Amino acid sequence: MDNIMIFDGAMGTQLQARGLKLGALPELICLTEPETVAAVHRAYVEAGANVVTSNTFGANRRKLGGKAEVSEVVGAAIRLAKSSGAEMVALDIGPTGALMKPLGAMSFQEAYDIFKEVVIAGRDADIILIETMSDILEAKAALLAAKENSSLPVYVTMTFGEDGRTFLGTDPETAAVTLHALGADAVGINCSLGPAELIPLAEKMLSAVPCPIIVQPNAGLPVIENGETRYPVGAEEFSSLMAKLMDMGVSIVGGCCGTTPEHIRALAAAAKGAKPSRADYTSLSRFTSSRRTVTLRDADIALIGERINPTGKKKIKEALRNRDYDYIVNEAISQAEAGADLLDVNAGLPEIDEASVLEELVGELSAVSDLPLQIDSSDPVAVERAARVYPGKPIINSVNGKEESLSAILPIAKKYGAAVVGLTLDEDGIPPTADGRYRIAEKIVSRALSLGIAKEDILIDCLVLTVSTDQALAGETLRAVRLVKEGLRVRTVLGVSNVSFGLPQREILNSGFLASALAMGLDLPIMNPLSTRYMDVVRAHRVLSGQDKGAEGYIEKYSGALKTVSTVPETELSIKDIVLSGRKLVIESAVKKALADESPMDVINLRLIPAINAAGELFENGKFFLPQLMASAETVKLGFDAVKIAAANGSVSSKGSIILATVKGDIHDIGKNIVKLLLNNYGYEVIDLGRDVPPETVVREAKDRGVKLVGLSALMTTTVKAMEETVRALREAGCDCKIMVGGAVLTKEYAKMVGADYYAKDAAESARIAEEVFKS
Amino acid sequence: MLGTDFEPDFSETLRYLGYRGQELSDDMLGRIKAMSELCQRVSRPDYTYGVFELDGAHLIGTDLTLEGESIRRHLDGAEKCVLMAATLGHACDREALRLEAKSLADAVAFNAASVSLIEAVSDRCQREIGTRFKGEGLHINGRFSPGYGDLPLSTQAPLLRLLRAEERLGITLTDSYLMLPRKSVTAVIGLFRTEKTGETRGCSVCGMREFCEYRKGGERCG
Numbered sequence: 001m002d003n004i005m006i007f008d009g010a011m012g013t014q015l016q017a018r019g020l021k022l023g024a025l026p027e028l029i030c031l032t033e034p035e036t037v038a039a040v041h042r043a044y045v046e047a048g049a050n051v052v053t054s055n056t057f058g059a060n061r062r063k064l065g066g067k068a069e070v071s072e073v074v075g076a077a078i079r080l081a082k083s084s085g086a087e088m089v090a091l092d093i094g095p096t097g098a099l100m101k102p103l104g105a106m107s108f109q110e111a112y113d114i115f116k117e118v119v120i121a122g123r124d125a126d127i128i129l130i131e132t133m134s135d136i137l138e139a140k141a142a143l144l145a146a147k148e149n150s151s152l153p154v155y156v157t158m159t160f161g162e163d164g165r166t167f168l169g170t171d172p173e174t175a176a177v178t179l180h181a182l183g184a185d186a187v188g189i190n191c192s193l194g195p196a197e198l199i200p201l202a203e204k205m206l207s208a209v210p211c212p213i214i215v216q217p218n219a220g221l222p223v224i225e226n227g228e229t230r231y232p233v234g235a236e237e238f239s240s241l242m243a244k245l246m247d248m249g250v251s252i253v254g255g256c257c258g259t260t261p262e263h264i265r266a267l268a269a270a271a272k273g274a275k276p277s278r279a280d281y282t283s284l285s286r287f288t289s290s291r292r293t294v295t296l297r298d299a300d301i302a303l304i305g306e307r308i309n310p311t312g313k314k315k316i317k318e319a320l321r322n323r324d325y326d327y328i329v330n331e332a333i334s335q336a337e338a339g340a341d342l343l344d345v346n347a348g349l350p351e352i353d354e355a356s357v358l359e360e361l362v363g364e365l366s367a368v369s370d371l372p373l374q375i376d377s378s379d380p381v382a383v384e385r386a387a388r389v390y391p392g393k394p395i396i397n398s399v400n401g402k403e404e405s406l407s408a409i410l411p412i413a414k415k416y417g418a419a420v421v422g423l424t425l426d427e428d429g430i431p432p433t434a435d436g437r438y439r440i441a442e443k444i445v446s447r448a449l450s451l452g453i454a455k456e457d458i459l460i461d462c463l464v465l466t467v468s469t470d471q472a473l474a475g476e477t478l479r480a481v482r483l484v485k486e487g488l489r490v491r492t493v494l495g496v497s498n499v500s501f502g503l504p505q506r507e508i509l510n511s512g513f514l515a516s517a518l519a520m521g522l523d524l525p526i527m528n529p530l531s532t533r534y535m536d537v538v539r540a541h542r543v544l545s546g547q548d549k550g551a552e553g554y555i556e557k558y559s560g561a562l563k564t565v566s567t568v569p570e571t572e573l574s575i576k577d578i579v580l581s582g583r584k585l586v587i588e589s590a591v592k593k594a595l596a597d598e599s600p601m602d603v604i605n606l607r608l609i610p611a612i613n614a615a616g617e618l619f620e621n622g623k624f625f626l627p628q629l630m631a632s633a634e635t636v637k638l639g640f641d642a643v644k645i646a647a648a649n650g651s652v653s654s655k656g657s658i659i660l661a662t663v664k665g666d667i668h669d670i671g672k673n674i675v676k677l678l679l680n681n682y683g684y685e686v687i688d689l690g691r692d693v694p695p696e697t698v699v700r701e702a703k704d705r706g707v708k709l710v711g712l713s714a715l716m717t718t719t720v721k722a723m724e725e726t727v728r729a730l731r732e733a734g735c736d737c738k739i740m741v742g743g744a745v746l747t748k749e750y751a752k753m754v755g756a757d758y759y760a761k762d763a764a765e766s767a768r769i770a771e772e773v774f775k776s
Numbered sequence: 777m778l779g780t781d782f783e784p785d786f787s788e789t790l791r792y793l794g795y796r797g798q799e800l801s802d803d804m805l806g807r808i809k810a811m812s813e814l815c816q817r818v819s820r821p822d823y824t825y826g827v828f829e830l831d832g833a834h835l836i837g838t839d840l841t842l843e844g845e846s847i848r849r850h851l852d853g854a855e856k857c858v859l860m861a862a863t864l865g866h867a868c869d870r871e872a873l874r875l876e877a878k879s880l881a882d883a884v885a886f887n888a889a890s891v892s893l894i895e896a897v898s899d900r901c902q903r904e905i906g907t908r909f910k911g912e913g914l915h916i917n918g919r920f921s922p923g924y925g926d927l928p929l930s931t932q933a934p935l936l937r938l939l940r941a942e943e944r945l946g947i948t949l950t951d952s953y954l955m956l957p958r959k960s961v962t963a964v965i966g967l968f969r970t971e972k973t974g975e976t977r978g979c980s981v982c983g984m985r986e987f988c989e990y991r992k993g994g995e996r997c998g
Contacts, residue, residue: 019841021837021838022837022838022839022938023839023934023938024839025840038853060963062997097948097949098948098949098950098951099866099948099950099956103866103869103870103873103956104948104950105950105951132943134946161820163820166946167864167865167866167946168946169866169867169870191943192943195906232853257943285942319785325877326876326877329874329877329878330878333874333877338958367870367873368873368874368877432835452862456934567938581801581803582803582804582881622796622798622799623799624798625793625794625795625796625798626793626794627793627807627884627885628798628803628804630806630879630880630881630884631807631881633880633881634879634880634881664949665950665952665954665980666952666954667950667954667956668954668958670872670880670883670884670887673876673879673883674884677880679785681871685834686964716929716952716954717923717929718952718953720922722952760915
């Protein structure tokens, strides 16, 4: 077969066989022993490789660590590869070696810049090969760096373990869908496993995307014998397994660790006899997070959780203003547990920098939730920033029929491979009739198609208006859904709950409307999955449409005794006893009961704070250990929330503001979070700057907010230095705040040494320090 | 990847939480147990190691020379040394992050369980090394990690590179030499012709010192 492209085999193991020291940077050999590298390339060309890969896997500024310039190493490596006489040369780009935020410390932009430097230095190559990626976000940063800084074709491979996932949890289908959507010219798999293990993984990729698939396995799973790593699959076995992959439709092949020119020679021979027959690719609507693909087949529907939206939600507004996302992360977790398939994310508040908050929020949510996100904003800048750093293929919500919107949003969707929701409104507003909305939908679809956006990635929202103003409106929306489905053959979205605006018992109307809309062909309802009534409708629909095969999900949910409606349990226990026993379920009702006779501040000062004090004392005396103190603190926090919700605005005052931060270099912040919870319990407002916080940020916030107390936490002996720098920076900037420090490795002596005012050996101590500071 | 037959030692988990026989409600006990099980379920324990000939503190055939007085003592008289790396994987860190947003009480229990699980995985690796070299008439001593005594934390970089720990286990380093996944352990173990006695003990060589509730309270565990 002529159309199979043969890459070379391993470089590293070949260099080691020629005397490269273990642990040395193989890329530097391009400068010190160029002839050795050239010899490896020639051996592969002679064996039949069409493409040789430059010796630049780790030639980025982070891994070279100043031992040589990136441009120098990459330039030399490309020249050596070209000198081999290969038909084509691939610029090899491996991972940066640093983990990205929020699990790690590297920002998207830093990773992008590192890759960009390599891409520019390797501009004389014929192909860019981004390989051995385990983080889909890092692969995305590299792919964007390649596409934005060169016009070469880009191939991207990720590496999977025996459980079929990368170290960061991405599966092959999700990798292929995401990278293809971003415009990779070929996607695939390399390293870690042998060809036999890669067959089922490659199969998943082949059916998920239409682009060429590349597979470069190791010579089997490595075995360690007498301390030496050996790859057990020989050239013949390798090539016969690779023949199977090529017959399945894998059209770009090569080898990774442990493969030799002999493997490639056998592979090239096998390629000549390959009879590829790739199964037909079916284009389906697919949305991804970093760890999951949501696919819509036939009459499938998927629920988009609507709750991450500040409209009418005090706590989400507060969380967005303070950039303190725990509350929002919890909204994501509870919607996922309730059965949402995707999550809408809206950070539209006029008083905040929406673009930067949405960008951050998308990252935080993606780290803990594996549901694909729908980026919801009317600001093209915010949409683009969020889509850029999102580790998957999102939905963008939304574009509309206005020229301004079409020309701003659709190119972003195309560039980042996102699906896009089109609202059926334009310069003249929302057409009252279904036909009017259909015409706008038609315009949006044709514009999107003309930009190369796939039909499966276009979702139309026919817009729900409240029936409290005009009862004919609901019918027009439903008719529009049907017209769009039948006439344009695209999937549809609706924000269901608008229908009942202004009417009582909205859930009743909404669920009735939901059932009707689903019957008309609605595919993606945007709704509150925490409502059992809506979920009942959805589960019923899934049985009737056949999506719930054998009604398994339905039976699992509803068989057996009908669950009684849970009511909040009543309790006779005092607030103090509830707190000390950590009974989160009953604290709210106990607080509400107390509020009937007492003022909000009295409930806080005479009940909640004494209760947490008692827990703190038990902890001090060794009668409580940490989880017990935490359980009490969480209970008090819920009590506080209950008071705040019940109290009128302004009637609950904060005792004062405290800044908390984990210092630069430290990315573990559970200790700081414990302190924060306890200080909240005592009525302080905590401004949490998060982890890995540079001194200048602490100084700026301390000055801007004029706080009286700053708390710094450090976990590692190595980052105590950063703590010292932060204290010094605060003093030099003339901040007259007090500084308390804490953390696992800190001692009283250390605290003194770094120049802090107070040493907090634990969270209870920090509360006492705060009391002392704010008393004065 | 290893199997899932690892379990966090529950009494160790309680110990890391500072438990000293306080009265425990069934509720609290159940909660900590649940976190311990969750930790086991989400973790992907794995380890790797490599053996190197020694010339003093230089690992022959590599570009690594171990620095400092304490590692010299640790390897004094050793014929060879073994470098090891073990990890619970990123999914464990991700779960910790999720729990920190959801419930700190659960998060601290989960953290303690993951500390005892990574200890169990490291112990398993160490035992495997011990068994393997027994056949060659060699005895192992304890685990000595970068950051203990005066062995610089920056030793993590060449150590992980020699083991190809990034490719094999997914362990990466931050600029301040923190390992990610957080629940990862690296160590140097000596191989001796005669059995080593008089092991170095105490907080300075304990893998738990960054998390230990006793140490924070100024106490020792024994």
